[in-house]
Amino acid sequence: MNPEETTAGHLQELRRGTVVLACLVRLRIPDYGYALLESLNTLGILVDANTLYPLLRRLEKQGLLTSEWNTDEARPRKFYRTSPSGEQLADALMTDWRRIDDALAGLTTGDEK
Amino acid sequence: MTILTDRYMWAAARTLPEAQRAEFDRELRERIGDATDALIEAGASPDDAERAALTELGDPAALAAHYVDRPLHLIGPRYFLAWWRLLKLLLITVLPFAAIGIAIAQAVTGATVGGIIGAVIGVGISVGVHIAFWTTLVFAILERTPAPAGRRGIDVAWTLDMLPALPEPGKASRLAELISSVVFLVVFAAAIVVQQFGVPWVPELASVPILDPALWSFWLPYFLGLIGLEILFAVAIYAWGWNWWLAAGNLVLNIAFTLPALWLFLTGQLINETALEAMRWPWGDSAPIIVTIVVLVAIGGALWDVIDGVIKTVRARGAARATA
Structure with a gap:
C-alpha cells in the first residue's frame, strides 16, 4: 500500500463519524438526499453519494x-428529518467531538494540564 | 428515465424481497434522476449524464445487497474462526480413519498395492472435499441466519480458559515419533494381510501366501490385534510421555509379540510350506546361519525397543524433576 492510499484510508476513517454528526445536525431542517449531499460538500464536509445514501x-x-x-x-423525493433520538445522539456526538478537539489541541501545544 | 436506467433498476431489484422493491425503486430513481440532472446542469449530454450516474452507482447486485444488509462474503469474521477450527478438526480426525478403512477394505478384497494407494488417494480427496463443502455450507447458512435480538448466535464468546497450554517440551518431538510409529505399524499390519495374496513382483510367489494360511485361525488375528494395541500404545506415549507404567507396557507388548513369533518360526509353523518350496528353501548350507540371524535380529530389535523405552522414561523423569 503506497503512502497516499494509507493517508486516504485514515482520512476516511477519521471522517466517517463526522458525516453522521453533520447529517443529524443538518437534517433538523428536512431535506432530500441530493440536496444534503450538495450542501455538505459545499460546507467542506466531504462525502460521496455511495456513502451518504446508504x-x-x-x-x-x-x-x-x-x-x-x-x-x-x-x-x-424522500425527505429526511432528524428524530428526537437523533437530536440526543447529535448532542452526545457533538460533546464528544468538542472534548476530543480540546484534547488534541492540548496535545499539539504540549499544554495538557 | 430510459431503457438503460430500467435495465439497471431491474438488475438491482430482482434480488430483493418483493415487499421492499417498491420503496427501493422509488429511492433509486430519485437518486439516479438527481445525479443525472446535476451532471446535465454541469454541461454533459443527457446520455452521458445517465451513463455516468449509473456507473457511479456500481454493481447493481452489490447495491441491492447493501440495501437489505445482505452479506457479500461467504463467511464473515463472526464465524470465520469457528469454521476454520472445525474444518481443521474434521479433516485431521476423519481423513486418516477413512484412509485406513479404505486401505483395509481394499486389502481384504485382494487389491494390489497400487490399487490400494490409488483408492486411498481417490477416496481421500473426495472425503476431504465433502467435509470442506458441507462444513462451509452450514456456516454460510449460519452467516445468513439472523440471530435472535440480544443473542450472539451460535458463536461462542471467547474466554481465557480457551487459551492453549504452552507446548510441553518434548511433545513436538513425540509427535514425529507418533507419526513414524503409526505409519510403520499400519504398513506392518497391511503387509500381514497382503502377503496372503502372494508377492506379485516375484513370479514364483505371485499367488502363494508367505505365512502359513492355517495361522489365520488364531495367530495372525492375534498379531493384528497386538499391532492395534501398539498403535494405542504409541498414542498413549504421545499423550502422556514416557513413564514406568508405559515402559512396563512396552516390555509386555514386546514379549507378547516376539515370543510367539519366534516359537512359530522355529517350530516351522510360521512360513507357508508352499512358499518355502517356491523359494527353494533351504538354500544350501546357509540355512542355519540365516535362521540364527533372523532370531538374533528379532530378539535384538525387541530388546532395543524395551531398553529405548527405559532410557526415555529415565530421561523424562529427569527432565520433569529439573523443571519442577
Missing part, C-alpha cells in the same frame, strides 16, 4: 431519522 437509510432504520415522501414535484 448512511441515510441506516440512520432511518436506527430511528435517528424520520422520512416522508414529497410528491409535489415531478420527481418524488
Whole structure:
C-alpha cells in the first residue's frame, strides 16, 4: 500500500463519524438526499453519494431519522428529518467531538494540564 | 428515465424481497434522476449524464445487497474462526480413519498395492472435499441466519480458559515419533494381510501366501490385534510421555509379540510350506546361519525397543524433576 492510499484510508476513517454528526445536525431542517449531499460538500464536509445514501437509510432504520415522501414535484423525493433520538445522539456526538478537539489541541501545544 | 436506467433498476431489484422493491425503486430513481440532472446542469449530454450516474452507482447486485444488509462474503469474521477450527478438526480426525478403512477394505478384497494407494488417494480427496463443502455450507447458512435480538448466535464468546497450554517440551518431538510409529505399524499390519495374496513382483510367489494360511485361525488375528494395541500404545506415549507404567507396557507388548513369533518360526509353523518350496528353501548350507540371524535380529530389535523405552522414561523423569 503506497503512502497516499494509507493517508486516504485514515482520512476516511477519521471522517466517517463526522458525516453522521453533520447529517443529524443538518437534517433538523428536512431535506432530500441530493440536496444534503450538495450542501455538505459545499460546507467542506466531504462525502460521496455511495456513502451518504446508504448512511441515510441506516440512520432511518436506527430511528435517528424520520422520512416522508414529497410528491409535489415531478420527481418524488424522500425527505429526511432528524428524530428526537437523533437530536440526543447529535448532542452526545457533538460533546464528544468538542472534548476530543480540546484534547488534541492540548496535545499539539504540549499544554495538557 | 430510459431503457438503460430500467435495465439497471431491474438488475438491482430482482434480488430483493418483493415487499421492499417498491420503496427501493422509488429511492433509486430519485437518486439516479438527481445525479443525472446535476451532471446535465454541469454541461454533459443527457446520455452521458445517465451513463455516468449509473456507473457511479456500481454493481447493481452489490447495491441491492447493501440495501437489505445482505452479506457479500461467504463467511464473515463472526464465524470465520469457528469454521476454520472445525474444518481443521474434521479433516485431521476423519481423513486418516477413512484412509485406513479404505486401505483395509481394499486389502481384504485382494487389491494390489497400487490399487490400494490409488483408492486411498481417490477416496481421500473426495472425503476431504465433502467435509470442506458441507462444513462451509452450514456456516454460510449460519452467516445468513439472523440471530435472535440480544443473542450472539451460535458463536461462542471467547474466554481465557480457551487459551492453549504452552507446548510441553518434548511433545513436538513425540509427535514425529507418533507419526513414524503409526505409519510403520499400519504398513506392518497391511503387509500381514497382503502377503496372503502372494508377492506379485516375484513370479514364483505371485499367488502363494508367505505365512502359513492355517495361522489365520488364531495367530495372525492375534498379531493384528497386538499391532492395534501398539498403535494405542504409541498414542498413549504421545499423550502422556514416557513413564514406568508405559515402559512396563512396552516390555509386555514386546514379549507378547516376539515370543510367539519366534516359537512359530522355529517350530516351522510360521512360513507357508508352499512358499518355502517356491523359494527353494533351504538354500544350501546357509540355512542355519540365516535362521540364527533372523532370531538374533528379532530378539535384538525387541530388546532395543524395551531398553529405548527405559532410557526415555529415565530421561523424562529427569527432565520433569529439573523443571519442577
